[in-house]
Amino acid sequence: MTTPTAEMSPLFKARMGGACWLMCFITSIFPLVVSARLVVPGDAATTATNLLANEGLFLSGTALLLISTAFYVGATLFVYEVLKPVNRSLSLLAAFFSLVGCAVGALSCLFDFAPFVLLKGAPYLSVFTLEQLQALAYMFLVVRAQANNIGLVFFGLHCFGVGYLIFRSTFMPRIVGVLMMFAGVGWLTFLFPPLANSLAPFNMIPGGIGELSLTLWLLVKGVNVQRWREQETGAGTRRDPVPLNT
Amino acid sequence: MTPPMDNPGTRHLAIEPVQRTAAKTVGFLYLFAMAISIFGESVRGRLILPHDAVQTASSIAASEALFRLSIVGDLIIYVCDIILFWGLYVILKRVNKDIALLAAFFRLVETAILGVTTLTAFIALRLLSGADYLRAVDIAQLQALARGFLSIYGIGLSVGFVFLGLGSAVFSYLWLKSRYVPRGLAWLGIFGSLLMAIMSLVTMVFPVVWDRVGMAYLMPMGLYEVGLGLWLLVKGLKAPSLTS
Numbered sequence: 001m002t003t004p005t006a007e008m009s010p011l012f013k014a015r016m017g018g019a020c021w022l023m024c025f026i027t028s029i030f031p032l033v034v035s036a037r038l039v040v041p042g043d044a045a046t047t048a049t050n051l052l053a054n055e056g057l058f059l060s061g062t063a064l065l066l067i068s069t070a071f072y073v074g075a076t077l078f079v080y081e082v083l084k085p086v087n088r089s090l091s092l093l094a095a096f097f098s099l100v101g102c103a104v105g106a107l108s109c110l111f112d113f114a115p116f117v118l119l120k121g122a123p124y125l126s127v128f129t130l131e132q133l134q135a136l137a138y139m140f141l142v143v144r145a146q147a148n149n150i151g152l153v154f155f156g157l158h159c160f161g162v163g164y165l166i167f168r169s170t171f172m173p174r175i176v177g178v179l180m181m182f183a184g185v186g187w188l189t190f191l192f193p194p195l196a197n198s199l200a201p202f203n204m205i206p207g208g209i210g211e212l213s214l215t216l217w218l219l220v221k222g223v224n225v226q227r228w229r230e231q232e233t234g235a236g237t238r239r240d241p242v243p244l245n246t
Numbered sequence: 247m248t249p250p251m252d253n254p255g256t257r258h259l260a261i262e263p264v265q266r267t268a269a270k271t272v273g274f275l276y277l278f279a280m281a282i283s284i285f286g287e288s289v290r291g292r293l294i295l296p297h298d299a300v301q302t303a304s305s306i307a308a309s310e311a312l313f314r315l316s317i318v319g320d321l322i323i324y325v326c327d328i329i330l331f332w333g334l335y336v337i338l339k340r341v342n343k344d345i346a347l348l349a350a351f352f353r354l355v356e357t358a359i360l361g362v363t364t365l366t367a368f369i370a371l372r373l374l375s376g377a378d379y380l381r382a383v384d385i386a387q388l389q390a391l392a393r394g395f396l397s398i399y400g401i402g403l404s405v406g407f408v409f410l411g412l413g414s415a416v417f418s419y420l421w422l423k424s425r426y427v428p429r430g431l432a433w434l435g436i437f438g439s440l441l442m443a444i445m446s447l448v449t450m451v452f453p454v455v456w457d458r459v460g461m462a463y464l465m466p467m468g469l470y471e472v473g474l475g476l477w478l479l480v481k482g483l484k485a486p487s488l489t490s
Contacts, residue, residue: 008344056451063447066408073355073409077348099351103358106405110363113401113450117394124299124393127386136391 010082010171010229011222017078018218020071021211027068031061044138045131048119055116062112069106072098076158082223083165085232094161101154104147111144152190159210160184166214171227176210176217183210261426261483265337269426269478272333275326276475280468282319289316290396299393300386303374310371317367324361327353331413337483338420346420352413356406363402370395404446407464411443414467421474425486431473438466 008016034057038050051058080095115137118125125133163180166172186206190196196203293305293313306313331353339346370392373380380388418435421427445463449456 008342013344059451063451066405066447069355070352070409070412073351074348077344077351080347081344095351099354100358103355103362106355106409107359107362107402110359110398110402110405114394114398116453117397117401122393123297124390127299127384127390132387 008081010225013078013081014218014222017075017082018215018220018222020075020078021215022219024068024071024075025211025215027064027071031065031068034058034061039141044134047138047141048115048134051115051137052119059112059116062109065109066106069102072105073102076102079162079218082218082228083162083169085171085228085234086165086169090161091165094158094165097154097161098158101151101158104151104154108144108147108151111140111147114140146193149190149193149196152187156184156187156190158184159187159207162214163210170231171224172217176213179206179210179213181210182206183208186210261485262340265340266482268333268336269483272330272337273475273478273480275330275333276471277479279323279326279330280472280475282323286316286319286323289313294393294396299389302393302396303389306371306374306392313367314371317364320364321361324357327357331357334417337426338417338424341420341424345416349413349416349420352409352416356409356413359409360403360406363399363406366395366399366402370399401450404450407446408443411439411441411446411467413439415439415443418470426483427474427477428484431470431477434466435470435474438468438470442467 034054038047038054038058040046040050076095076098080091083091083094118133118137118140128136159180161184163177163182163184165177166180167174167177169177183206186203189199189203289309289312293302293309295301295305331350335346335350338349373388373392373395415436418432418439421435422429422432441463445455445459449459
């Protein structure tokens with residue numbers, strides 16, 4: 001039997017959004033730890049040795065990062081759905097920023113594979129010395145970090161938009177919105193790398209606090225369903241044309 | 247557009263003309279994209295040699311236009327893909343709008359990844375271009391670097407395939423729910439898409455698996471896309487009967 005056009009309840013959407021965001025957090029921890037342990041800043045030779053000795057571990061981290069990105073796509077959808085009643089276009093705009101961020105983030109994973117292409121000793125690479133290959137491999141890891149930072153700028157715009165919409169909503173606490181706007185500003189510092197570098201790691205703290213508070217709120221409290229429906233119908237009437245001759 | 251129905255007892259809605267148009271478009275695009283991607287793969291399979299940078303460089307130099315055509319073919323697929331997702335969304339949003347949007351999101355991320363991946367092929371071409379400023383680097387080194395970038399092209403496809411598989415699995419789930427096409431086809435889609443997403447991740451972590459199975463894990467997905475494309479083009483959408 002077939003079901004008619006289905007609509008999910010706002011509470012379910014909120015919970016799914018929170019769950020996806022939480023899974024995105026959890027799956028991104030392992031890759032961060034692995035790459036912090038294996039990639040030695042400024043030391044191409046040691047980094048190369050570490051990578052070759054732990055290829056499976058390092059690439060598991062890459063695979064998990066892609067899974068984490070997939071969860072972020074899910075979180076983007078559900079948060080868009082939850083915040084649609086506040087302002088549909090703005091909510092869609094925030095989601096689009098996030099999708100660009102997801103694509104850039106996933107693409108930065110590509111540079112995780114480049115060092116192995118260079119270091120695994122394909123015969124055609126014998127025209128390079130080992131030091132040259134190690135230096136090239138290390139350069140790709142630097143490019144990966146920079147690509148990742150470009151993605152963060154788009155996530156910043158997403159977080160800021162989400163924060164603003166929560167602030168304007170009637171069905172979620174304003175403080176969560178404010179924290180998310182701060183989170184967005186924190187990620188936006190990556191727009192100017194020297195600024196981001198001088199502020200690191202403090203510029204990531206607002207992001208952590210804001211996103212964690214949103215995640216927990218969505219998971220534990222969800223939304224005030226009655227107010228959500230009120231704002232949904234309210235948004236509906238505001239779009240109706242205003243009669244000119246009253 | 248009909249408003250969403252609240253009455254859970256109502257059976258399925260009749261198929262709208264816009265859905266039928268979208269179905270024909272989607273059917274055509276599936277087959278068109280498959281034909282171009284087979285062309286691209288066969289060209290690159292012939293020109294790019296697994297472990298030989300020098301031979302790869304000379305075969306690309308000998309058939310540069312053909313090689314470029316295969317890359318541009320990939321870009322044409324990605325442009326068609328966006329129209330394809332839009333069509334799928336138009337058809338399947340009436341089953342569940344939220345889930346149809348999720349599938350479209352996954353596939354947009356896929357297209358962005360795949361589109362940028364083509365850049366690696368253009369970097370390889372640039373390294374082999376013989377431009378003056380590249381004389382500072384040994385020609386054998388340039389050829390080796392170019393061959394390395396072509397390897398990354400293949401890996402980029404795998405990264406995109408993770409999102410392609412996830413999005414396609416979600417769309418297939420909606421096909422299954424919709425009863426617009428035979429259920430067997432929808433199940434093949436779910437199976438083939440998930441296999442593609444999971445195996446793409448597995449071959450990333452364990453490259454040995456890739457050496458064993460090669461592209462065989464993409465077969466169910468290929469079968470599904472061609473099957474669905476043909477079905478939509480020839481049979482179109484089937485209005486779900488009340489008795490089934």
